Amino acid sequence: MLIAGPTASGKSALALELAERSGGVVINADSMQVYADLRVLSARPTPAEEARAPHRLYGHVDGGEEYSVAHWLEDARRALAEVEAQGRLPIFIGGTGLYFKALTQGLSPMPAIPAEVRARVRALSEDAPALHARLAALDPETAARLRPSDTQRLMRALEVFEATGRPLARWQAERAGPPVLPGEEAVRLFLATDRTRLRQRIAERFHAMMDQGALEEARALLARGLPADRTILKAHGVPWFARYLAGEITREEAIEGGILDTRRYAKRQDTWFRHQLEGWSAVPAAEAAAWLRAALG
Numbered sequence: 122m123l124i125a126g127p128t129a130s131g132k133s134a135l136a137l138e139l140a141e142r143s144g145g146v147v148i149n150a151d152s153m154q155v156y157a158d159l160r161v162l163s164a165r166p167t168p169a170e171e172a173r174a175p176h177r178l179y180g181h182v183d184g185g186e187e188y189s190v191a192h193w194l195e196d197a198r199r200a201l202a203e204v205e206a207q208g209r210l211p212i213f214i215g216g217t218g219l220y221f222k223a224l225t226q227g228l229s230p231m232p233a234i235p236a237e238v239r240a241r242v243r244a245l246s247e248d249a250p251a252l253h254a255r256l257a258a259l260d261p262e263t264a265a266r267l268r269p270s271d272t273q274r275l276m277r278a279l280e281v282f283e284a285t286g287r288p289l290a291r292w293q294a295e296r297a298g299p300p301v302l303p304g305e306e307a308v309r310l311f312l313a314t315d316r317t318r319l320r321q322r323i324a325e326r327f328h329a330m331m332d333q334g335a336l337e338e339a340r341a342l343l344a345r346g347l348p349a350d351r352t353i354l355k356a357h358g359v360p361w362f363a364r365y366l367a368g369e370i371t372r373e374e375a376i377e378g379g380i381l382d383t384r385r386y387a388k389r390q391d392t393w394f395r396h397q398l399e400g401w402s403a404v405p406a407a408e409a410a411a412w413l414r415a416a417l418g
Contacts, residue, residue, distance in 0.1 A: 123224075125150070130322075131406050139417075144210065148197065148200050148214070149176070150215030151215035155178060156356075158338070159338065162358050163356060164330070178197065191223075197224055225300050229294070238280055249269060249275060252275040312405075312409055327358070361374070
């Protein structure tokens, strides 16, 4: 069972209800909920929710580690084997499209990047638009697929091209071996949401996170002094809280910035899933529970 959708669309509650009803196991497919440092800001299930049904791959990675799609896929492979050996229903749930794509279609073979190449690219002092222009001159195929503001992925594409002389898009077009869980073998549900209501839910949830200790969580994470390129530091709210704690903006501005970033991300998630993954059933969130009961019998 695969459940995907934009952030704040109600995926976790739906997965938990299904796990309780079926005796299934909830398996995380969200790239931020893997981190131990981000229970509140990543909207991970609460301890009380985790006690209601088994959960896997939540909070099992230290924030100082770099955790890739390949790492998650291996963890997912092991979790799936464990759940199936127990005769339980595996319920993959999350909002990271690349995780679902790798799970159901296989992972592209990525080249190893020499340390000196990575260091040289990471040392570039250019801003994101300049990096995008640099990549477009070398690898226009990959540059056309990336947002000019996505510094991390732009650097990754530059690293791959410099190390191999081959566009990242070409590597991504290949597949190494069969998928862990072929899509046609799973029930695939995408939660379709009303955009106005979703924007409201995102704001409500972010304010609730503040009451639950989001700022304190961000403060503790930032106090670790992690390298600036660590993925966890890009979690929604963290860059804005960093500016607030540095005295650059007000608390209210940090909250509004975090909400705005989350809304933009939800829009990108919706677009990505609708165009990148075929064979999924898009069901309105309010009808999803009934749809699942009918689909699973």
